[in-house]
Amino acid sequence: MALIAGPTAGGKSALALALAERQNGVVINADSAQVYRDLRILSARPSEAEEARAPHRLYGYRDGADPCSAADWARDAKAAIRAAHRERRLPILVGGTGLYVRTLIEGIAPVPDIDPDIRRAVRALAVVDAFAALEREDPPAAKRLRPSDTTRVARALEVARSTGRPLLAWQQEKAGGIGQEVHLLPLILLPPRDWLYERCNRRFEGMFGPAAFAEVEALLARRLNPALPVMRAIGVPEVAAFLRQELGREDAIVAGQTATRQYAKRQYTWFSRQPPADWPRFTLAPEGAAIDQALSLVAP
Numbered sequence: 084m085a086l087i088a089g090p091t092a093g094g095k096s097a098l099a100l101a102l103a104e105r106q107n108g109v110v111i112n113a114d115s116a117q118v119y120r121d122l123r124i125l126s127a128r129p130s131e132a133e134e135a136r137a138p139h140r141l142y143g144y145r146d147g148a149d150p151c152s153a154a155d156w157a158r159d160a161k162a163a164i165r166a167a168h169r170e171r172r173l174p175i176l177v178g179g180t181g182l183y184v185r186t187l188i189e190g191i192a193p194v195p196d197i198d199p200d201i202r203r204a205v206r207a208l209a210v211v212d213a214f215a216a217l218e219r220e221d222p223p224a225a226k227r228l229r230p231s232d233t234t235r236v237a238r239a240l241e242v243a244r245s246t247g248r249p250l251l252a253w254q255q256e257k258a259g260g261i262g263q264e265v266h267l268l269p270l271i272l273l274p275p276r277d278w279l280y281e282r283c284n285r286r287f288e289g290m291f292g293p294a295a296f297a298e299v300e301a302l303l304a305r306r307l308n309p310a311l312p313v314m315r316a317i318g319v320p321e322v323a324a325f326l327r328q329e330l331g332r333e334d335a336i337v338a339g340q341t342a343t344r345q346y347a348k349r350q351y352t353w354f355s356r357q358p359p360a361d362w363p364r365f366t367l368a369p370e371g372a373a374i375d376q377a378l379s380l381v382a383p
Contacts, residue, residue, distance in 0.1 A: 084164060084265045085175045085381040088113065088184055088358075089272030090350035091317075091343065092282040094369035096129055098272070099177035102378055103137035106175075109167040111160060112141040113178025113187075116316045118156065121147040121302055124295045125318035127286060138172070147302060147313030153186040160187050161261060173383060181353045188267070190260030192253040197245045205241040216240055221249045268381045269362040271354050278368045279351070283343040290318065291336050299323050317342045 085108070087099050099110045112118065116126035120143035128142055140163040145151050160176065160183075167174040176184070205213065210233050217240045218225040224239040242250045299322040307314055314320075318339050325335035355364070363380045367373040 084267055085173060085383075086113075086184065086267060086269040087175065087177045087272065087381065088181070088269070089179060089274075089354050090279060090347040091127070091179050092286050092347060093179075093272045093274050093279055094282075095177050095179065095272055096127075096133075098369050098374065098377055099175050100129065100133055100137055101374060102381060103173070103175055105378065106173045106383060107171075108173035108175045109138045109140055109163070109170070111163045111167070111174055111176045112139070113156075113160070113176045113180055113183045115151065115156070115178075115180040115183060115312065117142055117178070118145045118151045119143065119147045119313045119316075120145065121313055122298060122316055122319075124290055124298055125316060125322070127290070140166075147311060148305070148307055150312050153180075153182045154191050156180075156183050157187040157191065157259070164261070164265070175381075179350050179354075181350070181357060185357070186260075188260050188262040190257035192250070192255075192257050194242055194250070194253045195246055197241050201245045202241050205237050205244065208237075208240075210236070213237055213240055217243075220244065224250055268383065269358065270377065270381045271358055271362055271364045272369060272377070273351060273355060273364050273366050274368045275366070276348075276351070279347055280344050283347050284340045287318065287339040287343050288336055291322070291332075291339065295322055296326060299326060317346055 085102060087095050087102070089095055102108055103110050114126065116122055117128045118141060119126065122128070123143060129139060134142070141156070141159055164174045178184070208216065210231065213236050214225065214230040217228070217236055221239055221243045224243070228235050228239065230236070239250045242253065246253070295318065299319055302314065302319065303323060303326070321330070321335050321339040321342065324330040324338070325332065330338065365377050365380065367376070369377050
């Protein structure tokens with residue numbers, strides 16, 4: 084099984100498609116925005132023409148009203164990998180959602196269901212109060228997390244209160260990973276930052292048009308919960324602000340470009356540090372002659 088991972092706009096999809104065409108592969112999505120059928124344009128999903136060149140799985144297969152957790156995706160990815168093996172094709176995972184990849188490879192912590200009353204109480208706390216409570220009830224978690232990281236602070240606090248154990252203790256009991264069951268050929272793309280950020284800028288500007296507007300208009304018409312991942316995906320808030328005339332065209336584009344670059348920067352840092360040290364890091368721009376060089380690292 085091949086894995087091509089790295090920051091957004093880094094050339095992962097093109098590389099995965101090239102590998103699939105050379106090695107009779109199946110491209111399996113590992114990007115948390117590309118799972119939603121509502122976001123073909125703004126998530127930069129492969130085009131229909133690209134999907135016709137090789138089998139693609141787990142792209143646009145979820146409705147935006149149905150949030151996809153890492154555990155959900157890992158379950159579906161396992162099924163897609165098994166299907167590829169039955170078809171004697173090379174499974175090629177590609178994406179930039181590190182949590183998805185980690186959950187698939189390492190497994191998931193068997194945290195029991197959180198008591199609904201505890202969850203409501205925790206989620207009702209102001210950020211500063213939730214972090215102060217975490218410092219008292221799970222000090223190691225508070226040291227690991229940023230005080231402004233609302234989602235992770237709330238998660239750590241509700242686990243500690245509901246289970247009586249810190250989240251880290253549960254995470255050390257991970258189960259269900261496939262890391263020991265497959266022959267993994269990983270490749271982390273970490274291209275030059277200037278090249279990457281310019282790609283982020285050009286890609287968002289190219290997206291900003293009627294097709295993206297239609298995607299966001301359709302989402303807004305459904306009056307979905309604004310906290311859903313599909314509503315917070317990069318590009319959706321910026322296009323929505325433009326459609327509501329809260330931002331002019333240029334300001335909306337700049338806002339989307341900034342959000343894309345910031346996301347790419349966070350992904351770059353994560354993939355630089357978190358995957359195992361023996362996973363190859365490819366630091367050239369994956370274009371021209373460098374494509375063959377990169378593919379040689381993941382060819383079976």
